[in-house]
Amino acid sequence: MRGLPAALVLIAASVSAASPIAAAVEPLAADLSNHVVAITTGFTGTSLVLFGSREEPGDIVIVVRGPAVRMALRRRHHVLGFWINTESATFDGAPAFYATISNRPLAQIASAPILTLHQIGIENLRPHVHSPRDLRPSRAADYRAALVRRQQRAGRYLDRVGTITFIGDHLFRTTVAFPANVPIGKYSVEIFLFRDGALVAGQTVPLTVTEAGVDSSVSQFAQDEALIYGMIAVAATAMAGWLASLPFRNR
Amino acid sequence: MDIYLPIVGESQSVVILLILGGAVGFLSGLFGVGGGWLMTPLLIFIGIPPIFAVAASANQLVGSSVTGALAQWRRGNIDLQMGLVMLAGGLVGSVLGVWLFAALRRVGQIEIAINFAYIVMLGSLGAFMLFESGRAILFRAPAARRKLHRHGWIHRLPLKMRFRRSKLYISAIAPAAVGLAGGFLSGVLGVGGGFLMVPAMIYVLDMPTALVPGTSLFQIIFVAASVTILQSVENGTVDIVLAMILLLGGVVGVQVGLRVGTHLRGEYFRALLGVLVVAAAAKLAADLTITPHDLYSLELRMP
Numbered sequence: 001m002r003g004l005p006a007a008l009v010l011i012a013a014s015v016s017a018a019s020p021i022a023a024a025v026e027p028l029a030a031d032l033s034n035h036v037v038a039i040t041t042g043f044t045g046t047s048l049v050l051f052g053s054r055e056e057p058g059d060i061v062i063v064v065r066g067p068a069v070r071m072a073l074r075r076r077h078h079v080l081g082f083w084i085n086t087e088s089a090t091f092d093g094a095p096a097f098y099a100t101i102s103n104r105p106l107a108q109i110a111s112a113p114i115l116t117l118h119q120i121g122i123e124n125l126r127p128h129v130h131s132p133r134d135l136r137p138s139r140a141a142d143y144r145a146a147l148v149r150r151q152q153r154a155g156r157y158l159d160r161v162g163t164i165t166f167i168g169d170h171l172f173r174t175t176v177a178f179p180a181n182v183p184i185g186k187y188s189v190e191i192f193l194f195r196d197g198a199l200v201a202g203q204t205v206p207l208t209v210t211e212a213g214v215d216s217s218v219s220q221f222a223q224d225e226a227l228i229y230g231m232i233a234v235a236a237t238a239m240a241g242w243l244a245s246l247p248f249r250n251r
Numbered sequence: 252m253d254i255y256l257p258i259v260g261e262s263q264s265v266v267i268l269l270i271l272g273g274a275v276g277f278l279s280g281l282f283g284v285g286g287g288w289l290m291t292p293l294l295i296f297i298g299i300p301p302i303f304a305v306a307a308s309a310n311q312l313v314g315s316s317v318t319g320a321l322a323q324w325r326r327g328n329i330d331l332q333m334g335l336v337m338l339a340g341g342l343v344g345s346v347l348g349v350w351l352f353a354a355l356r357r358v359g360q361i362e363i364a365i366n367f368a369y370i371v372m373l374g375s376l377g378a379f380m381l382f383e384s385g386r387a388i389l390f391r392a393p394a395a396r397r398k399l400h401r402h403g404w405i406h407r408l409p410l411k412m413r414f415r416r417s418k419l420y421i422s423a424i425a426p427a428a429v430g431l432a433g434g435f436l437s438g439v440l441g442v443g444g445g446f447l448m449v450p451a452m453i454y455v456l457d458m459p460t461a462l463v464p465g466t467s468l469f470q471i472i473f474v475a476a477s478v479t480i481l482q483s484v485e486n487g488t489v490d491i492v493l494a495m496i497l498l499l500g501g502v503v504g505v506q507v508g509l510r511v512g513t514h515l516r517g518e519y520f521r522a523l524l525g526v527l528v529v530a531a532a533a534k535l536a537a538d539l540t541i542t543p544h545d546l547y548s549l550e551l552r553m554p
Binding site for chain 2: 039040041042043044069070071072073074075076077078081082083084085088096143146147149150151153154180181183211214215216218219222223226227229230231232233234236237238239240241242244245
């Protein structure tokens with residue numbers, strides 16, 4: 001981390017000295033310290049550094065959006081004394097992971113229609129009903145609220161306020177945290193610059209969350225060659241069981 | 252220290268998994284029970300989703316039953332012929348079990364079905380253990396002597412076969428049916444089915460008691476192998492890393508359990524185990540009957 005301020009100074013120098021014209025043209029420039037999050041055997045979550053510069057003062061909002069997945073929600077009902085899943089609905093278009101980082105509460109930065117338009121903020125996510133087709137709007141709203149609630153509880157949906165550090169008038173820096181259960185897939189990190197409630201500039205940085213090393217090969221192989229994988233799993237445990245019996249052969 | 256389980260897709264503490272495998276192995280060694288029926292609920296308690304718990308439990312059972320069956324084989328305690336007939340039923344049962352598992356999963360009821368099955372299974376097993384050990388402690392009653400030979404409905408079934416090792420002349424349908432029931436449970440719940448097959452082999456098939464554990468272990472090796480492969484193909488839920496860690500803990504636990512078992516009075520430990528098993532059933536029952544914090548649950552499906 002000690003190298004970071006130096007790097008920022010370097011960027012600052014290059015922005016202000018080397019390309020004054022480019023800086024004037026580009027109201028917003030930002031990048032991540034890494035474009036790949038690799039999930040390896042010891043993975044317990046990670047965070048990336050996001051740094052950037054803005055030409056003029058204004059509010060910064062960062063939106064980290066995971067891959068859109070299908071989500072199945074089930075609702076329990078009390079049946080004969082037991083809580084049993086009796087209702088369900090599936091939704092499309094909700095991101096598996098979603099986080100916003102902003103320098104002050106989103107409601108103070110821009111009006112609701114603008115935030116809704118750009119799907120900024122958890123309450124502005126609008127997953128659509130996949131099934132059942134005839135789901136009542138009021139029930140769909142309940143399901144959507146539950147979807148957000150469950151994702152928040154799992155640490156996969158979060159709005160964070162006030163965690164952006166400004167250095168001078170132009171530079172800003174923040175950390176983007178990913179929990180241990182971060183879903184794999186293609187992510188996008190959007191950086192927005194707002195001034196007086198209006199969107200001035202935006203930039204998108206791609207990010208990939210992927211399994212790496214042995215684990216990626218294991219899960220990939222288990223998916224592609226399920227039969228052979230199953231046989232290997234049996235052979236490995238059978239072999240281990242046989243080895244375990246060797247020291248006690250003479251008893 | 253955490254390790255990432257590639258199929259489950261989550262990190263878990265290696266120490267907890269080793270302790271868990273070791274504890275189940277210890278109980279297996281101490282009581283001569285299979286322990287698969289304890290592995291799945293314990294995995295669920297530490298937060299492994301039931302669908303992965305069942306598959307990992309079946310996979311590690313392959314290893315632990317190989318160890319157990321080899322020990323029995325060296326003492327000549329396996330009726331191979333009987334084991335093979337039971338296995339024929341067991342393989343069919345495992346296919347049916349995994350098929351039911353996949354069907355329940357599709358309609359979103361698998362977790363509740365597994366919970367229900369374990370409440371019934373652990374509740375009745377625990378109650379039986381408490382009853383049996385309580386009687387032994389209070390009355391020191393010797394086990395009732397069995398009649399040497401019985402003739403019931405089991406002897407009226409067709410397809411009679413001579414099982415020389417077990418000194419039985421019975422219908423092949425009976426052991427196959429016992430194997431089928433065990434295999435079915437194995438497919439749905441990841442258990443070996445020994446707790447069901449062992450009493451059935453003693454009281455229904457009338458096998459010599461000394462041959463029962465070895466023969467059932469022999470059959471469980473292949474049924475658990477079949478369940479592992481079927482779960483992998485049908486549901487993709489077999490986590491080899493999880494299974495190997497559990498097995499590693501279990502290997503040590505079994506040996507400790509075997510040694511401790513030779514020094515201790517069994518009925519007190521059976522009573523204690525009975526209490527633990529009933530408590531586990533009660534915990535699972537509470538999970539289903541107490542009003543949940545959130546009525547909704549969410550499942551992410553990668554496209």
